Amino acid sequence: AQTVTQSQPEMSVQEAETVTLSCTYDTSESDYYLFWYKQPPSRQMILVIRQEAYKQQNATENRFSVNFQKAAKSFSLKISDSQLGDAAMYFCAFHGSGNTGKLIFGQGTTLQVKP
Amino acid sequence: DAMVIQNPRYQVTQFGKPVTLSCSQTLNHNVMYWYQQKSSQAPKLLFHYYDKDFNNEADTPDNFQSRRPNTSFCFLDIRSPGLGDAAMYLCATSRGFGYGYTFGSGTRLTVV
Incomplete structure (x- = not known):
């Protein structure tokens, strides 16, 4: 069975600085996608960034980028120039071709941004 | 805008x-x-x-049921x-493998 592990329950970063959130996963599948979702307090969960396992190039979306290490099964999220609005819970998620469309979430990391 | 809408926000x-x-x-997912x-x-x-095919997780209590009368609507019933x-x-939709989910804003349920 696939598992997703986020080992940092809480992180904090100073406004305008860079922070990296860690995620590791375990799977025997070769075809899969990885995602980072952001869930602000009492607000909707939104997709931050998406990575296809077959693509070696790391995905980037504005200030958000990933470091995808397929052999190590690692998928970290880097947030550059952190803003107060980045404060949220971040979930790493795995979507394998063999699991009938089900996203498997990590436990989440709560990010605090200090002014 | 196309979206996923959950009602009510608080129950x-x-x-x-x-x-x-x-x-x-309204996404037609x-x-x-x-x-x-x-x-x-x-x-x-x-x-x-997946369309009309219902997939229940093994550890979902029998107390929870769901209905999907058409593509646009889905209901969660909690019997007791x-x-x-x-x-x-949270309700979410997807086009399929690899596309990720679009989430609704959620319904916060309080039981008194």
Whole structure:
């Protein structure tokens, strides 16, 4: 069975600085996608960034980028120039071709941004 | 804008009194999901529909049921809510493998 592990329950970063959130996963599948979702307090969960396992190039979306290490099964999220609005819970998620469309979430990391 | 809409945003129900949560989408996505999320935890999948095909998670209590009368709507029925069922309930949709989910804003259920 696939598992997703986020080992940092809480992180904090100073406004305008860079922070990296860690995620590791375990799977025997070769075809899969990885995602980072952001869930602000009492607000909707939104997709931050998406990575296809077959693509070696790391995905980037504005200030958000990933470091995808397929052999190590690692998928970290880097947030550059952190803003107060980045404060949220971040979930790493795995979507394998063999699991009938089900996203498997990590436990989440709560990010605090200090002014 | 195309979106996923959950109603109501907040729901208070009495212990043991049936309650229905609703979800609608304008995205025309094939797949709809219901997740339960308790405070500061990861969402837990209850069930999902691929078109009309219903898929129940093995550990979803029998107390939870779902209906999908058409592509746009999906309902979560809790037949006899207990105090442990108080949670945020998230509806999500997807076009399919690899596309990720679009989430609704959630319904926060309180059981009194």
